[in-house]
Amino acid sequence: MSARMFELMNIFxxxxxxxxxxxxxxxxxLHRPAVTKAIQQLEDDLGTRLMHRTTRRISLTSEGEAFLQRAKMLLNDVDDVMASFSSTRPPRGRLRVDTPLSLAHAILIPALSAFQARYPDIEIELTSSDHRVDMVAEGIDCVIRMGELQDSSLVSRRLGEARLVTCAAPAYLDRCGEPKTPDDLAGHNAVMFFAGHSRTVMDWRFTQNGEARILRPARTMLVDNSDILLSCGLAGLGILQGIHAVLAPHLQAGRLVEVLGEYTTAAKPVSVLYPDRRYLAPKVRVFVDWLSELFAANGDRLQGLLLPEKQSTSRSTAP
Structure with a gap:
């Protein structure tokens, strides 16, 4: 591919x-006529129209939409390669990150301004969901995930563990009473999380008489979104178990009340995953290192809501 084609793609x-x-x-x-001429030349070289133009606005054709996505990926890859072999060039480019909603709210977003100040040439594209993503198909550079991971070609770095808490709204406890032991959950309503396409329900974990117990209350409402899980709990629809760092503001304000505190001792591992490549793009490398610093350095500031863990790297995939 000629250098001129890269220039035209960048302008497009x-x-x-x-x-x-x-x-x-x-x-x-550039002068506007030069930009117009570049787009015309690109369309001529490709033999297809990429944009609809009017006097007031432009829009992409279906071919233009497809070309845009491929061009952005290619230009980012070229930028990463150039940065990888430059000792003086700071990390730059668009970094695509996917994270669970709960971690985005409680941990990542409040700290991102510090990362942007350190690496101003990195543009973050943050997607947040509670479903597994196809990193390659969706062009994701790295994902943050909770829970135990399975072996795969992805590389993972353990960041720490997220403490769990079991709680309910005061209105629910006034109406239905407070469970005193995990066995009491059999007579209660619960709001539980299930994982996307697999529809796997996330069991609740407790420690009782020194032994780990996994429970799934019989009367449950199932949701696939952590924001909805929280809303259901606040509305008094049932007891929920979630990440302490997310629920802490509501517990402190009295909107939720912790139950079974002496039994809820389990924690969920938190990891960052990225593709196994011969070289790691500088923008990904510095972000992963920054995440490790964030989780390790802020355990005290987060008041024990998140438990940092010694770094380890392995091949894994998100559940």
Whole structure:
């Protein structure tokens, strides 16, 4: 591929993202006619129309949408390669991160400004869900996941463990009473989480008489989103078990009340995963290192809500 084609692709991506030839020209420090000519040349070389143009706006054709995604991935890969072999060039480019909603709210988003200040040339594209993602198909650079991981070609680094808490809204406890032991849950309503496409229900874990116990209350409402899990608990629909770092503000404000505290001692591992490549893109490497620092250094500030763990690296995949 010629250097000129890379230049045309870069101009096309900027026009598409800015939604304007004029704004793209300003960002690229080019004259607008040069930008217009570049897009025309690219369409001629490809033999297809990439954009619909009117006097007021532009929009991408279906071919333009597909080309945009491939062009962005290619340009990012080129940028990563160049950065990997440059000792003076700071990490840069778009970093695509996927994380569970609960960790995004409680841990990652409050600290991201520090990462942006340290690496201003890295643009973060954050997606957040409670479902497993296909990193390769969706172009994700790294994912943060909770729970035990299975072996695969992905590389994982354990960040720490998230403490669990069992709780309910005061209105629910006034109506249904408070369970005193895990066995009492058989007579209670519960709001439980299930994992996306597999529909696997996440069991509740307790320690009783020195032994680990896994329970699944009989009367349950099932949800696949941690935000909805919290909303159901606050609405008094049943008892829930979740990450302490997420539920702590509601516990402190009295909107939720901890139950079975002497039995809820289990914790969920938290890991970051990324593809196994011959080289790790600098933007991914510095983000993974920063995550490890964040989890290790802020255990006290988070008041024990998150338990940092010694670093370890292995091949794994998210459940």
């Amino acid at each position: 991506v900027e026009v598409a993202e800015q939604g304007s030839f004029a704004r793209a020209a300003d960002v690229l420090h």
